[in-house]
Amino acid sequence: MLVRALPAALFILAGIRKILAYGGTVGYFGGLGLPLPGLVAPLVIAIEIVLPLLFIAGWRLREVGVALALYTVATGLIAHQFWVAPDAQFGNQFNHFFKNIAIAGGFLLAALQAAAPQRGAPDAMAPQA
Template sequence: MTTTSSRGWTLAARVLMAAIFLVAGVRKLMTYGATLGYFAKLGIPFGDVVLPLTIALEIGGGLLLIAGWRLQWVASALALFTLATAFTAHAFWSADAAQFSGQLNNFLKNVAMAGGFLLLIVQATDGKRTTAGR
């Protein structure tokens, strides 16, 4: 049974997890040209297509995460995006000594966030089973 208290904590967790995506998406939008250049530096193909999709996923996904709309799908998309970003943008194994710690920390942060999304997916799945069993 889901209590009002646990729903409140779950909402707080979703808001905290969404914050990084909302901020990142807005920052990418505000620094569009520089971000496009950064994507090119990372070797991301079709940056002019990928960047608007990334912004839409970060801002839209963040808002949908807060709202709890289709939580399994949104959390799954953000988990995959977060893991892809870890391997694409935070390749600590090829970073120079000055960047190693920062890239390792960001990589691990992304992996931990993917773990948080897995918990949200499981919780949403369990909630559907509980509701269906009534």
């Protein structure tokens, strides 16, 4: 559970920060060109708080892990477009984009492990064809 809590904490804290600076969050989303930032903001906050809590709890880990991975890649593609960033922001956006990709990889690894038969489980002991 602790291993799942490490990447999840990043999102939970980000969601809380978005609540505490809600007006700035809506403005930031509008600045990214997202449609209806006033509707997008609560959706993003819910995703960033609820899904990581489910991930920590291990609830439907395969599905939640994949959802978090997709969300993390999407946020990289939307908010960290290093390929169009001005020179002064290139390095920062580059690092954030690939940090998101790495975190998504961790979520996918957890999802794959959740889908795999566990050692000692009856299916794991079945003869392989």
